[in-house]
Amino acid sequence: MADTDPEVVLRALRRTRQIRAFTEEPVSEGQLSAILEVARWTGSSMNVQPWKFLVLRDRSDLERISDLAQHSRYVRKAPLAIAIVMPGGDAEEEAYDEGRVAERILIAASAQGLGAGIGWTVGSERPAVGELIGVSAPAYVRTIISIGHPTEDARRLRSGPGTGRRPLAEFVRER
Amino acid sequence: MADTDPEVVLRALRRTRQIRAFTEEPVSEGQLSAILEVARWTGSSMNVQPWKFLVLRDRSDLERISDLAQHSRYVRKAPLAIAIVMPGGDAEEEAYDEGRVAERILIAASAQGLGAGIGWTVGSERPAVGELIGVSAPAYVRTIISIGHPTEDARRLRSGPGTGRRPLAEFVRER
Numbered sequence: 284m285a286d287t288d289p290e291v292v293l294r295a296l297r298r299t300r301q302i303r304a305f306t307e308e309p310v311s312e313g314q315l316s317a318i319l320e321v322a323r324w325t326g327s328s329m330n331v332q333p334w335k336f337l338v339l340r341d342r343s344d345l346e347r348i349s350d351l352a353q354h355s356r357y358v359r360k361a362p363l364a365i366a367i368v369m370p371g372g373d374a375e376e377e378a379y380d381e382g383r384v385a386e387r388i389l390i391a392a393s394a395q396g397l398g399a400g401i402g403w404t405v406g407s408e409r410p411a412v413g414e415l416i417g418v419s420a421p422a423y424v425r426t427i428i429s430i431g432h433p434t435e436d437a438r439r440l441r442s443g444p445g446t447g448r449r450p451l452a453e454f455v456r457e458r
Numbered sequence: 459m460a461d462t463d464p465e466v467v468l469r470a471l472r473r474t475r476q477i478r479a480f481t482e483e484p485v486s487e488g489q490l491s492a493i494l495e496v497a498r499w500t501g502s503s504m505n506v507q508p509w510k511f512l513v514l515r516d517r518s519d520l521e522r523i524s525d526l527a528q529h530s531r532y533v534r535k536a537p538l539a540i541a542i543v544m545p546g547g548d549a550e551e552e553a554y555d556e557g558r559v560a561e562r563i564l565i566a567a568s569a570q571g572l573g574a575g576i577g578w579t580v581g582s583e584r585p586a587v588g589e590l591i592g593v594s595a596p597a598y599v600r601t602i603i604s605i606g607h608p609t610e611d612a613r614r615l616r617s618g619p620g621t622g623r624r625p626l627a628e629f630v631r632e633r
Binding site: 287289291292293294295296297298299300301317319320321323324325326328330332334335336337338339340341344374375376378379380381382383384385386387389390391394395396401403416417425447448449451454455456457458 | 462464466467468469470471472473474475476492494495496498499500501503505507509510511512513514515516519549550551553554555556557558559560561562564565566569570571576578591592600622623624626629630631632633
């Protein structure tokens, strides 16, 4: 990255926030491709690349997921969502790898002026959402990332100095 | 991010790779602070910010971790490592949150021309490493991220076009 000011990337990282309120403006094909290309290059345990990505745009799908999954209510207000399909292998490795790729998707959306929010399915919601979107056990969908253009309010929140995080001194220690 | 060319950030994301070979050049305090500041702003389930970060630089610590943890062998060659200390609550949520913050640390290191590699402890290595660096149950250390300046070979690998990932068409599907 010698050709880039590191601060440009560091600022983009620090400013990436969960966004849960979107305008009706669609996400362009170019924006979606850029996000998926970043997701593709994400590292994973032993480079197994365990994920598949299911792009959801159908209004009825998004509304039904919103009804089914209590932590993904706001997906009904997003123009688009990406469901991460995991194979159902080692639970610890999959949750970890999935966190890594979900975070990259958030950052890639934010870098393009979009907003993204990670929603989960839990318990019996998981097979119900799977059935709706054609994912059968042992594969499952834990993460549904809503993506769209943030509303003015959400945008203001994101560009501000930020609140709601503990100071570094509280959780960094030199041994 | 309207003031930044999105492609600068997207490229930094696509080019972030695991690095496991480092020169002897130390990581500066400024570089470390920038990484920890990015980590601080990482999102987590319900914003609980469950992690603590333990900065390891003592050669003897790094060598003993390398001996103890089979997936973290290369930590002995790094000038510095960050151990992520998790509290020992919900296993699925913690692995996911930890994947998110580990990925950010990788990207923040890479953006500064550094390299970083995620190493894990598994099974009985986990309490052994914990005891060594002063982390007691229920808290534990799964992730140890080695950070340093990449060797020439590692740098060449990173700046190349990249290999070893499946094409998008294999794992993206429109519903």
